[in-house]
Amino acid sequence: MKVHNFNAGPSVLPNEVLYKASKALIDFEGSGMSILEIGHRTPPFVAVIEEARSLVKELMQLDDDFEVLFLHGGASTQFLTVPMNLLESGETAAYTDTGVWSSKAIKEAKLFGYVDVVSSSRERNYNYIPKDFTVPAQAKYLHITTNNTIYGTQWHHIPETDVPLVADMSSDILSRTMDFNKFALIYGGVQKNMGAAGATVVCVRKSILGKVSRNIPSMLDYRVHIENGSMFNTPPVFPIYISMLTLRWLKGQGGVAAIEKLNDRKAALLYGEIDENPLFRGTVVKEDRSKMNVCFVMDKPELEEEFLKFTKKEDIVGIKGHRSVGGFRASIYNALPLESVEVMVEAMKYFSMKKA
Amino acid sequence: MKVHNFNAGPSVLPNEVLYKASKALIDFEGSGMSILEIGHRTPPFVAVIEEARSLVKELMQLDDDFEVLFLHGGASTQFLTVPMNLLESGETAAYTDTGVWSSKAIKEAKLFGYVDVVSSSRERNYNYIPKDFTVPAQAKYLHITTNNTIYGTQWHHIPETDVPLVADMSSDILSRTMDFNKFALIYGGVQKNMGAAGATVVCVRKSILGKVSRNIPSMLDYRVHIENGSMFNTPPVFPIYISMLTLRWLKGQGGVAAIEKLNDRKAALLYGEIDENPLFRGTVVKEDRSKMNVCFVMDKPELEEEFLKFTKKEDIVGIKGHRSVGGFRASIYNALPLESVEVMVEAMKYFSMKKA
Numbered sequence: 001m002k003v004h005n006f007n008a009g010p011s012v013l014p015n016e017v018l019y020k021a022s023k024a025l026i027d028f029e030g031s032g033m034s035i036l037e038i039g040h041r042t043p044p045f046v047a048v049i050e051e052a053r054s055l056v057k058e059l060m061q062l063d064d065d066f067e068v069l070f071l072h073g074g075a076s077t078q079f080l081t082v083p084m085n086l087l088e089s090g091e092t093a094a095y096t097d098t099g100v101w102s103s104k105a106i107k108e109a110k111l112f113g114y115v116d117v118v119s120s121s122r123e124r125n126y127n128y129i130p131k132d133f134t135v136p137a138q139a140k141y142l143h144i145t146t147n148n149t150i151y152g153t154q155w156h157h158i159p160e161t162d163v164p165l166v167a168d169m170s171s172d173i174l175s176r177t178m179d180f181n182k183f184a185l186i187y188g189g190v191q192k193n194m195g196a197a198g199a200t201v202v203c204v205r206k207s208i209l210g211k212v213s214r215n216i217p218s219m220l221d222y223r224v225h226i227e228n229g230s231m232f233n234t235p236p237v238f239p240i241y242i243s244m245l246t247l248r249w250l251k252g253q254g255g256v257a258a259i260e261k262l263n264d265r266k267a268a269l270l271y272g273e274i275d276e277n278p279l280f281r282g283t284v285v286k287e288d289r290s291k292m293n294v295c296f297v298m299d300k301p302e303l304e305e306e307f308l309k310f311t312k313k314e315d316i317v318g319i320k321g322h323r324s325v326g327g328f329r330a331s332i333y334n335a336l337p338l339e340s341v342e343v344m345v346e347a348m349k350y351f352s353m354k355k356a
Numbered sequence: 357m358k359v360h361n362f363n364a365g366p367s368v369l370p371n372e373v374l375y376k377a378s379k380a381l382i383d384f385e386g387s388g389m390s391i392l393e394i395g396h397r398t399p400p401f402v403a404v405i406e407e408a409r410s411l412v413k414e415l416m417q418l419d420d421d422f423e424v425l426f427l428h429g430g431a432s433t434q435f436l437t438v439p440m441n442l443l444e445s446g447e448t449a450a451y452t453d454t455g456v457w458s459s460k461a462i463k464e465a466k467l468f469g470y471v472d473v474v475s476s477s478r479e480r481n482y483n484y485i486p487k488d489f490t491v492p493a494q495a496k497y498l499h500i501t502t503n504n505t506i507y508g509t510q511w512h513h514i515p516e517t518d519v520p521l522v523a524d525m526s527s528d529i530l531s532r533t534m535d536f537n538k539f540a541l542i543y544g545g546v547q548k549n550m551g552a553a554g555a556t557v558v559c560v561r562k563s564i565l566g567k568v569s570r571n572i573p574s575m576l577d578y579r580v581h582i583e584n585g586s587m588f589n590t591p592p593v594f595p596i597y598i599s600m601l602t603l604r605w606l607k608g609q610g611g612v613a614a615i616e617k618l619n620d621r622k623a624a625l626l627y628g629e630i631d632e633n634p635l636f637r638g639t640v641v642k643e644d645r646s647k648m649n650v651c652f653v654m655d656k657p658e659l660e661e662e663f664l665k666f667t668k669k670e671d672i673v674g675i676k677g678h679r680s681v682g683g684f685r686a687s688i689y690n691a692l693p694l695e696s697v698e699v700m701v702e703a704m705k706y707f708s709m710k711k712a
Contacts, residue, residue, distance in 0.1 A: 002389075003387070003389060005389055005393055008395070009590070010393060010394060010395060010396060010590065010593055011393060013390060013393055018381055018382055019382070021381055021392075022378045022381040025374055025377050026374055026378050031359070032358055032671065033359060033361055033363075033368075036366060036552040036553075036598065037367060039364070039365075040553060072428045072429040072554070073428040074575075074589045075589070076574070076588065076589035077428065077429070080573035080575060104574070107574070108575075111571050111573055196392040196594055197396060197591065197592055197593040198554045198555075198591075198592030198593065198595055215467050217436035217464050217467055218435075218460070218463070219430075219432050219433045219436060219464075220436070232432065233431070233432035233545075234366065234430055234547055234553045235554075236554030237552065237553040238552055239592065242392065315388065317388075
């Protein structure tokens, strides 16, 4: 049995990835060993991590200044690693505050230098993406969170700026086309669109590194990880393997442009129903709606529990909204089939009809 | 087919762990979702991490001052996290230098305070454990690496000291009984004796925390992880699940005391053959020999390649020595069956007979 998995992350993965990984857990490529039992510096695993790194580069069409790393720690570790590597003490970095994760990134950056919060949508519970703001020319970089998982907003226009652009793309990486070469550094936990919890992808321009004077601990120094081919220490082997399989799957689907078309269809279908159905209402300013996390509430909150119970019977899981927003959040990442969105929309229609 | 897996880590895991995990990759406990697809804050995963944490506490018989955390980053991240949390700038920590990993821990600690290397076996390529050394009374803590994976040495007598004792136990954690309550902090990557690469276990006394004045980034602050029940951010879900299953398996085997007996038998068998067989010679001072990583060479190095080829035909894998020592290293962690050691010993006997 498979359910319709709208989890916000960790979240749905392609079936073929899971089946292949399940077999590799018993016998990895005929080695007589599990993927968990092989040395990380042996050729079979080196091939895995190298394929994962080069698929990211290929799928994002990154130029040669970029290095792709698979690290430990989650995006939360990058919140401190980014300023530690890029922001000299006494210098200023510009941050946009578009949700809980942005705020956490800002908090950590303040330990390393000055932070200029150039825009914030906090006063409206982060239900929109700020548009009019100025980035000081002397800012060392501008940090954005391209998609805000909790609030369901997404930057549909990446800000034009002369300072290096740094982005937390944890929840929409590889879900849509864009010129990724506009960025100086892109990072993300992989557990939403490109794998399983435990690995973190970092795409960093080599040319921005080595410009701060502080002593950086080895495990937090991007240059150390680059020199060591993302294997300074034992990497998170299995999460990286899952990423490699997921990236391979994405390439097989036609890459980012193809998955974007499907993601657009899924989002259009679900937002269309939210807008048409009298029982439901989106929580986000329309132009800033996320195509990954669809947040909505009911005008009659007393029906929400009932709707949840109803959808559960339809094998729909993971749609309870985050406590910061309430209501519902349906996460429709790359691996969620169109069929699951169709089932969800049917459930909304049917429930509404019953209540009419 | 299963091979005889003497890998140094990642390394052999119990079959029952792999089979259970392989099924959970497709359907975790009848949820219709993979273990990779469920939310980390949902009750089924909270139960997993809580069981893992409490099994560590139970199997090590830790007193109530200890908190057990499962973190990202590997032991290499602990090399910096330990001094960041425990060593005030200007204060001194005592370190013993018993191998590559100790040296790396020392290097990172120097970024945070003074390091007094109170003993080192470097001058003899780390083939013994230093015995006579003094720990200055004012040292903030003493750091040891209880087992040295690369060189095959192990501390069989934990130093008696009045300062808090900190240990990297990556390669012998839960392999032998000892009074773990003598320690103030124990850490280890779990990919040798207690799981798969990607999770790090930290057992820390709450009473030693909060005594340094520096600002500690959230992801590196033990107090933050304690407050958040080891879930400050998305944890490495699958590696933690594997640890939980491995810990459950160890408990089923009779716990640490029972596995120690088996480990003693395996080590005695293999070292016995090394000492008796005229072709082979151990590289480590006898009294300091590791019961986890057995290092040995041949007096006629030209035979080493031939022996490697011969053992390969017997499905023995992972015995090539680390480049720092050469020859062979057979890692005989908890999950390695006695049978594998017997096969190895038979191969040594047979090869020696052929060459006689």
